[in-house]
Amino acid sequence: MALTSYSSVVAIALLFSLTSSSSADTHEKFVHCLYSYPLNSTISITEVVYTQTNSSYLSILDFSIQNPRFSNASSKPLVIVTPLVVSHIQATIICSQRHGMHIRIRSGGHDYEGLSYVAKVPFVVIDLINLREIKVQIENNTAWVQAGATLGELYYRISEKSTTLGFPGGVWPTVGTGGHFSGGGYGFLMRKYGLAADNVIDAQIIDVKGNLLDREAMGEDLFWAIRGGGGASFGVIVAWKIKLVPVPSIVTVFNVARTLEQNAAKVIHEWQLVANKLDEGLTIRVNLVRVNSSKNGNPTVLAIFESMYLGGVDQLIPLMQKSFPQLGLVKEDCIEMSWIDSVLYTAKCTRGQPLEALLHRNGNDLPFFKAKSDYVRDPIPDVGLQGLLRFFYEDEGQDAFIQFTPYGGKMNEISESEIPFPHRSGNIFHINHMVRWREEGDEAAQRYINWIRRLYSYMEPYVSKSPRAAYVNYRDLDIGVNSDGYTSYRQASIWGHKYFKNNFNRLVRVKTKVDPLNFFKNEQSIPSIKSKGKGRNTKVEILGAVNAFIK
Template sequence: MKAARAPTSLTHFSLVFLSSFHLLFSFSAAEHYPGQAFIQCLIFQSNDSIANVVYSPNNASYEQIYEFSLRNPRLNNSNRLQPQVIVTPVSESQVQAVVRCAQQNHLRIRTRSGGHDFEGLSYSSTYDIPFVLLDMINLRNVSVNATARTATIGAGATLGEVYYWIYRASGTLAFPAGVWSTVGATGLICGGGYGVLRRKYGFAADNVLNVRIVDVYGNILDRESMGEDLFWALRGGGCSSFGVVLSWELNLVEVPETVAIFNISRTLEQNATQMILPFQTVARNLPVEVDLRVLMSTTISNTSVRPDNKTVRLSFTSTYLGPADELYKIIDKNLPEIGLLRSDIQDVSWIQAIMQGSFFPLFDEAPTPEDLLDRTFLADIPFKGKSDFVREPISEQGINGLWDKLLEVGPGETTLVFTPYGGVLDEYLESAIPFPNRNGTLYMVYMRVLWVGNTTQKLEWIRSLYGYLRPYVSRNPRRAYYNYNDLDLGMNNARGPINYITARRWGRSYFNNNFMRLVGVKTRVDPLNFFRHEQSIPPFSLAMVSDM
């Protein structure tokens, strides 16, 4: 990702100047346009032509660029502030220029890679404070060294792009990350990042060898120059609090040429309660090569005993780093309650498992690996999500009550996922990375409701589900996954003194005791709190003083 050369010929310089002049002139009509001075700064500070990757609301391409990577339509509304300027840099020097010019012109920065941010904080704001959207979509090169088992990826790469280029280099190498191919790899790593390989190889953040960022001063730092504290913070502590990620160097892990997958469905009428009760403790203690998860959702069934024919469907899905015969024996011995048949299991290649065997199968018919490069094929789903962690099994009474809660909403409107932990995750200290919830965790809970129909009612419902689970999940503090960010947990002040106590409440939910160490890192690398949003890490120095 080399910076483009400064123009040397007079002709080239003239073209760049005319393009820049046209851009400035188009903004002059808006006399008080807040981003005008910022754009002028970019044009005259950048060593390369930046005019073609800068978009204001007056630009015909602005909305298209803004919405292209906006994955949650719930957040595309008039209550959210959109960026004054969007920049899609094509070189690292342009990223440096954005950081410097934003500070000089009192604009904040939001940075976007994939756009799956649960609360849209990477591209919009609940604050009425102007900001620049730094969209990293053009910095997404992926380079794989199969011999060294490493990959270097640009900050704008999606998981699908990472998986595809690893596959092209080797059919037996993988990166331990998530299942949604359109998710930005950077955002996932910055929050920890779990996937089907978590029980054998840990999280995505555990498999980072190096990272390069632009800091608050516009300098480019790598692991050696930033120091181990900041390197620790960037692997699970939310990168947007500390700088702008440019690229990652990743450790790749070995997978077999052939793996086994299955996805089977059961309903309440098929004795679902007696399946979930043992699942809670058994799934985390299966061999580390097994990923077995369960998704629960409301549906319509002719076998339902209810007048409205509603029931709860349980989808059990698994990926096993080995042959189908072995997976069948493991599940049949340890979880016979789910009634798995040998015919339910397929032997596939690893790349096929990514496309077909993930928890949310990505492609319906005859997928090819090249489909992973499509950043737009997944439907954009409006939703509100929450998360938690379970360390003691939920009782039979609690599970039956959970079915009742799910049946309160319409078919297909809710999703609840139990993701078991165990395996190597029990070997990590809480402080290994900022993400703390591994050793001793039975499973993670993900809950989602579609943002359709009566949205006020939907918000009340998911909050009531969250409240119902209170006796059965984490406590002191109640935990949440930072990548499933939830503004219900609290927000920083938009202006004025930082309420450190408020920040500590949501901060400990995501990071527990690691929150204090993150604050220490923030204080050292960004003491004036330039990189700031609704749930960014605050520095100590601003705990009782006014914001800049």
Template sequence: MTLNAKITMTKSCLGNLSYAFLLLTFSTFAVAENAGPAIRASFHKCLTQNTKTASEELSKIIFDQSNSNFNTVFQNLARNKRYMISKTPKPLLIFTPLEESHVQGAVICAKTHKLQIRVRSGGHDYEGVSYISKEPFMILDMFNLHTVTVDVKNEKAVVQVGATLGEVYYRIWEKSKVHGFPAGVCPTVGAGGHISGGGYGNMLRKYGLSVDNVIDAQIVDVTGNLLNRKSMGEDLFWAIRGGGGASFGVIVSFTIKLVPVPEKVTVFSVEKTLETNLSETEFVEQWQQVAPTTDDRLFMRLLLQPVTSKVVKGMKTVKTTVMALFLGGADEVVSILKKEFPLLGLTKENCTEASWIDSVLWWNNVESLKKGEKPETLLNRNLNSASFLKRKSDYVQKAIPKDGLEEIFKSMAELGDIGFVFNPYGGKMGEISSDATPFPHRKGNLFKVQYSVNWNDPTTEAAQKFTNDAKRLYSVMTPYVSKNPRGAFLAYRDLDIGVNNFGSNSFEEGKVYGTKYFNANFDRLVDIKTNVDPDNFFRNDQGIPVRPTKS
């Protein structure tokens, strides 16, 4: 066990059914294997009528289950093995567009053939919502749309949604050594899902979220039109910056604002194995006081992990690791933390001064700089690298008291497999209104909590154990986190907090999870959804519902 901060219809049954009728009458996934070629042929024909691309070129980027490459394409960007088992419903088609017009055609043809669309950019959706559905569906896999066009003079870049964050960072670095972008620390995450979900990274205390630095976008709406900020209007532009793009259309690109970074930044990682409840609580208490209030150039992530004690045989204790980025020099950050966080014991020897792009490499792998890794490493998509995992999230608004920390550490030790990642707020996050974007969790929050567990055992029993353990620790945390509603982070998708069956009770079901993700912004998102997609074509397990009619 390891923890990481790491259908049967025979051919004769197909008879003389027309392709269109066949597609309209699918009610179970069991037809997929035998009917795949028919589905593909009909969809292909529709695409040739709705794009300007030659038929033979389109044929190379449509995959049905009879295609020898289907499983590879499906698995390459499916990052959670929990949703790769044989009984998991698979898409009837995977379409990998090469240009914007292909996305437009795909929306039109999916509607015509009553296929749900799942849009996938990087596949890091923790609950597989971007590539799994209970309804007959297709995956619109955006990985070929990954161009990043950087304009240093105007300090902006156009990022297609299939680009990874690593590609975004690399392309910025190619053009400028003193610009960056505030987004996540995992380079294989797809830009589309990341940004549309909020976009959280280690420069948020200085520059806010990714969505706070988006100045334009392109989206294909439910009618197949390609819209930009001006043509979509400010309401829809507001919604897709943190409200999740998949409820409103298919986002094709974001235009982002670059931010300045120093020529040299500082990174450090300090690890401590704490052997007594007193030292555990003192250390975390002090981190809670400092991390959200310190210099806004400093981001200190705290990782808590249950480990076996090296002092008392067989006893479980908690290992803490502080990982940090400081947008400045080592001497300065050591001086700051000597005064503010003495229990950390930071010295200059703990610190590494590096370029911003090297700090990106370091956050992905703290040994990267010692190994001499080059920025080109960031272009590696690390395909077909799924693991079994579960994530949950919370927000802490008041410092957890000593007795609360002791209870949490005790539960962590008893469970032995669930880790925490505490991400501090403050700085810029406290200056931006909660309704500036759909992402509401800003001022008033000390830090965000991620519950993290990975495992290797493929059995159902193992999945049940680890997911239940995560729920148990989530329950323990109840007194110490946000309330009415208990908040959650959309990009850390968690189906435990509610799902939508999109029946007669859709709005009420959506409100359960919607208010946790969006607080008071949920109602505005519903109104925008109802306006731009009144028939709710773009839907998923946790999509934004339409407002119910008075009838």
């Protein structure tokens, strides 16, 4: 059964909303519905509703925008709700359905295409920024994490309770756990412990009917879907229960940089041959950026071999000499530290700062960016790598960033169908392609976007095929989008199979079961095969839901 039974409350709210005229639905009536909703809470929803006339509206909207490319989008939410309690979310879901408002859900604001706060239809943002409580339970190595909490907040709270527990999430501390876990989530512990989503053991979600469900209540199909399939397609995730993982008291990190003049291309070639075969406690990723040569000042490409090893330097050096001697790692390149200090070290935005820097939620002076993703199953030949590196010498490549993240280890041991995230064994590494710029205006934006599209096209012969796979947390609307109205399975499968492979079919079945009218939708949400038209509840459907609640 549901964690909290709101059947009578929802029924009253739905019956109340049906008394108003459906021909004049506006966001004013939506707000009136929110204010009139019978909450099971002493906290009034009026405290957390922001319309465009509210003096705090823009500051609330802009605070969690992590890609300034969408800061000036004309399609802004008509209303922002920053819930303090579950019933605020339930009211928003019910009133949105009644008054023709779409919902976008934001936890950290890192959606690469801004889909958590941009839409082409009248919409409301549920911003979970106030729901970020974290309860770490050392006695059983678990934690409950509300979906509005960031990775930095999670890591900080774990470190308060233990120096030998961690969690295999991402590197960037401002990323919200709500979206990160629901899309998979990876970092330096992936080769040892898998994805963040692999270590989720329970969750709380509010479904289209306003029910708050835990794992038992939602059933294994829905619980499967939200761990890697994108939670926003199925409801509003409120919290995750995660399994914490053991980490040694000392880990070792290093950053070794090589320019092309220092044989970086050759070292990258050798890295490709061993990256996914190294000890699972060792992760070495490669960051490619453009710099000016220290010798002549001319542009060159710098390859930064960035690593975290679960152990001491005296263990690491012999391991590297045996497995990857081409890097030439020496003891002086390495730093021993605690796992939580390594989190600060690998997150460039917090390096050298006190641990409390992990609690900062928004970045400063962020660039515009556009990103894409790929998976590599066979080493990129030298000629292919040379062609890729040439893109950095173009004007638009000046601040570009390409990252190779190795697979293997635990990722080889988990079935592709265990959760919706299918990118497991057979991959040598994952690529994050990113172009960044600071020039204002649409012309500049299009120029940089065209650059990364050309790069992406160039890479096609060297990456996965049938489908050319992509990572859903690196959202890319170029690979396919839903239509504004009814989206067919065939249309959605264009992008769906790239993100989820054959797991897309099961995701569609789950979606059809839990949200048949496709209320929770966006440009790349899982479609319901039963949804047609606008996907909006009719009076008959709403009354049917009311009767079901009462029963």
